[in-house]
Amino acid sequence: MNKSEFVAAIAAKAGTTKAEAEKLVAAYHEVVTETLVKGEKIQLIGFGNYEVSERAAREGRNPATGAAITIAACKLPKFTAGKALKDKVNGKK
Incomplete structure (x- = not known):
């Protein structure tokens, strides 16, 4: 799934326009980055x-x-999946 497909899926789930979903995705990225x-x-x-x-x-x-x-030493952003997400991906309830 690329960014435009992701925005379209968010718009469909939230019942909003793609433009509004694009703003939400951009805001999410900005908040996480900051x-x-x-x-x-x-x-x-x-x-x-x-x-x-x-x-x-x-x-x-x-x-x-x-x-x-x-x-050189560096800092890396890291994402660790939570238990609920891991369970859903693995087909567990």
Whole structure:
């Protein structure tokens, strides 16, 4: 499912226009992004959690030359599915 299909599905479920659904999806993305940039966690009970995880600097290898390189530390957005979502995906009640 791409973004336009996602917006169309939201519009159909909510009984709104695609333009209104597009605004809602954009607002959702903005809120999630802004919250994660602040380093805060979002918990959506029954759906999942969004959080920022930190990856330490580490040594890696350049696959072309085999030379050792240092990979810088970074922060990564992470989504963890909640139990209810996992159960639905796996066909459990």
